[in-house]
Amino acid sequence: MDFLILHGWQNRRPVDHWQHWLAGQLTGLGHHVDYPQLPDPDEPRLEAWLGELERLPARPGGRTVLCHSLGCLLWLHALDRGLPVAAGAERVLLIAPPSPEVTAGIPEIAGFAPPTALRPGPSVRLVAADDDPYCPGGALAAYAGPLGLDSDLVPGGAHLNPDSGYGPWPGLLAWCLDPAVRVTGRERPGR
Numbered sequence: 001m002d003f004l005i006l007h008g009w010q011n012r013r014p015v016d017h018w019q020h021w022l023a024g025q026l027t028g029l030g031h032h033v034d035y036p037q038l039p040d041p042d043e044p045r046l047e048a049w050l051g052e053l054e055r056l057p058a059r060p061g062g063r064t065v066l067c068h069s070l071g072c073l074l075w076l077h078a079l080d081r082g083l084p085v086a087a088g089a090e091r092v093l094l095i096a097p098p099s100p101e102v103t104a105g106i107p108e109i110a111g112f113a114p115p116t117a118l119r120p121g122p123s124v125r126l127v128a129a130d131d132d133p134y135c136p137g138g139a140l141a142a143y144a145g146p147l148g149l150d151s152d153l154v155p156g157g158a159h160l161n162p163d164s165g166y167g168p169w170p171g172l173l174a175w176c177l178d179p180a181v182r183v184t185g186r187e188r189p190g191r
Contacts, residue, residue: 001026002059003176004085005035008069009109010042016162018169019068025173032059038074046111049074053085062090064176069134069159072097073112080115091179092124093172094149096160098134099142118147125150127172127183129157129164154185 003026005019013020013035023035034056039048053074063085067075072094078086103113126149128139135142144151158164171184 002032002063004063004065006067006071006074007038008071009044012041013037016167018166018172021168022172026176043108046077050077053078053083056085058084058088062088065089065092068095069098070109070112073114076114076118079120080118090123093127095127096132097139097143099137102134120147127152129154129160131156132159134159152183157185
């Protein structure tokens with residue numbers, strides 16, 4: 001299987017992030033993983049990030065795409081523009097997308113505000129926490145309902161990043177290997 005992992009704002013692919021862990025696990029199991037470092041993660045530009053997606057080679061048989069935070073909005077723009085990498089995705093997991101209001105309120109990422117008339121299709125699933133500070137109204141209300149997405153809600157997962165205890169994430173690996181698996185959270189350290 002082929003996988004594409006897209007990081008978010010201010011992310012330089014740290015080794016303690018679930019994305020880094022997942023890329024290593026999938027590679028170790030013999031899968032192909034693209035995990036690009038997107039340019040200027042502190043001051044990202046939508047066109048530059050889309051350009052990186054356009055450079056990715058096509059993968060026969062489709063890809064599984066996992067996006068986190070601002071990477072989710074990048075993916076929605078790729079879908080909206082009909083980029084080949086988006087058209088070739090077999091299934092997609094949007095993890096902890098920031099709300100449109102939060103995105104618009106942060107000058108460094110305001111250009112990533114999600115497209116408004118998008119219909120991402122049945123192969124896209126949402127995973128979000130019920131207490132994400134970057135999506136205070138809840139991702140189910142902001143994305144799952146309006147876009148008609150299947151979703152998995154993670155209680156107390158915050159932004160589903162290392163600060164909220166998401167380094168190794170076995171439930172996410174299980175979904176990668178079997179799309180029928182529901183994505184569950186994991187206990188935070190010390191809880």
